[in-house]
Amino acid sequence: MPDNRDLVHILAGHAAGLAYEDLTDAAREAAKKSVLDTFGVILAASGMEPAVRGVIEIVQEAGGSPDSTVLGFSGKAPAMMAALANGALAHCLDYDDQTPWGQHCASSIVPAVFAVAERQGGVTGRDLIAAVAAGQDIFARLRRNVGWKKDWNLSTVLAVFAASAAAGRVMGLSARQLSHAMGIASMQSSGIMEMVAGRGSDLRGMYAGFSAKGAVLAALMAEKGITGIDRMFEGRYGFFNSYFGGRYDREAILAGLGAEFQGAGTLYKRWPCVGTAHSHMKAAIDIMAENGLKTGDIARVVLHVGDYHDLMCQPLDERRAPATLADAKFSLPFLVSVAIVRGGMSVTDFSQAGLADPDVLAVGRKISLLADPALDWKLDLPPGRVEIVAADGRICVREGCGVPGNADNPMDWPDLCAKFIECASVCATPVAPERLAHVAELARKLEVLDDATVLIRSFQA
Structure with missing residues (x-):
């Protein structure tokens, strides 16, 4: 029988129920690579992009419970603020990964996932991999199948839903709670292309901070019992009608859901630019x-x-x-x-x-x-x-063909580790080479960790 529920409930159920064992090997590897790659570009941005310092100062001034690590700088912050800081850093150099069809999601997903994982504690490497893979899959399915007119910045408009699903999966939210989180995230779904195509704005570099922070806020609110929007994606005044004039392909979004993981095709950049x-x-x-x-x-x-x-x-x-x-x-x-x-x-x-x-x-x-x-x-x-x-x-x-990092010339683990070391070499807070090698090895075998946050905490060990 066809499932006539709004897509928010179907995608939430997909994320909530997804186990590490359900994933293909390619999806697992893509999730792990995105974790290491995102950490690397965050470290590089901390030393190379002066504009982000204002965000870091705001996070430091805000105080609050020291739940989650702010990478590239010493100290911790509440989960939402750590996600803001790390997300802002993650896209600053335009060195973060992307889908084969353009746009970025790991720079929103990874900061959100680690922020809530540190806050919660006890999140295994397998659960974290499943969460990242779920977010990547949801993002790619939405990215490929909406009628984009290059008016909205899809990286933030869509990634806040993917990151909310991933953060909720880490927190162990039920399918119903996770659908609420994605509905709440609609309040944080924003970003116009003038920000990207125009000149003189620092926002183009740090926009992922907003979607990462919004995702953590949405997941935390859903955990507290706050409800979302029942027809969030497909309602008369829902997301698809409001943002894309009703132009979306429901059948394609759902094709192979749970069997085909579209984040497996994630591309990793060798050059730090669009x-x-x-x-x-x-x-x-x-x-x-x-x-x-x-x-x-x-x-x-x-x-x-x-x-x-x-x-x-x-x-x-x-x-x-x-x-x-x-x-x-x-x-x-x-x-x-x-x-x-x-x-x-x-x-x-x-x-x-x-x-x-x-x-x-x-x-x-x-x-x-x-x-x-x-x-x-x-x-x-x-x-x-x-x-x-x-x-x-x-x-x-x-x-141009055979572009380093593209599907016809992909970056393997040694390539990604070399990029990670290059990025870390310009970090605002120097990290010892042996510590970097340890982090890279942990990321590669993330599935064996009983506590996935050992990875992010290892930078300051």
């Missing part, structure tokens, strides 16, 4: 390497752009030479220029000195755009195509 720029960067790097070009050999660089690529290019002069670190990570001409000059990208490329690098800026001045509607963003991340015209008249064109 994922939709990576294929252009790879194309430019390949052209330079394959043709033996030096930066002085370049006459022109033409970026073929679809609709979303163009957002990262306007206005062109400002995107060639961005004024802030947050803007730099979303400025396609600047990112391609860095890739050409450096042959790649590192967290240390994003500093005030990096923004003023004369070699990078010189390449940027040679960049122009060519609109290509075939590269518009539908569901899959659109590829990038780059044309470099050499001073000797050679014309080299390449489409």
Whole structure:
């Protein structure tokens, strides 16, 4: 018989009842990788993104019960505030993982899950893995099957539900309580794309803090018996009608639920910037390497752009030479220029000195755009195509493929551990190398831990 309940009840039941044993090996590995990867980018952001310091100061000033660890900085805070701090850090460098279709959820899920796990105590590694996997699965199912018009910031609008489901699973909420938590989370579901596409705002980097905090608040309220919204997703005035004009595919959202875990396809970034720029960067790097070009050999660089690529290019002069670190990570001409000059990208490329690098800026001045509607963003991340015209008249064109971290060139555990060590090297509070190696090993065998929070507490052991 068809299940005609609102999707909030079906997805809540899915998360509440999901056991580690139900997961595929790929889903388990993705959840564990996302934990280590998220911890790493949080540590890097603590030392590399000055804008987040204001959030940390607010968290420290708020006081309260020292339930949960604030990574990158010493001390603890109440679970909600720790989730805010760690979530704000988790996306600051745009180095957190993403789905194959774009958008980010681990930067909301992992801070929320560990905040409530530390507050509660006694959460096993297997339960934590199941919680993260449930959140990743719910996020991917929603992400793929709503009629997004690039108006809402899906990473926060959807991730607060995924993170609430994951946090509720850690807390052992019943299916009914968890549906209440997801309904309550609708009050925290927000974020407009102007925050992402516009310039000059620090919010673009720290937005995951709001969804992580909102998820913890929603789960705690549901635990206290506060009720949510019975027809939260599919009601006449529910989420799908209000946010997407009723454009969603219920059948696709539910297809394979409990058997197919869509978070298993999570992608891990090798370069700390917006994922939709990576294929252009790879194309430019390949052209330079394959043709033996030096930066002085370049006459022109033409970026073929679809609709979303163009957002990262306007206005062109400002995107060639961005004024802030947050803007730099979303400025396609600047990112391609860095890739050409450096042959790649590192967290240390994003500093005030990096923004003023004369070699990078010189390449940027040679960049122009060519609109290509075939590269518009539908569901899959659109590829990038780059044309470099050499001073000797050679014309080299390449489409970016084999991007480090993408499905056709994935990052395995050694790659992720290397990224983790790189990120930790710029942490605001130095962590001993042997401690980092211990954390990485714990993450890899998270399922054997009787207390999953040993992982986060090991940074300060």
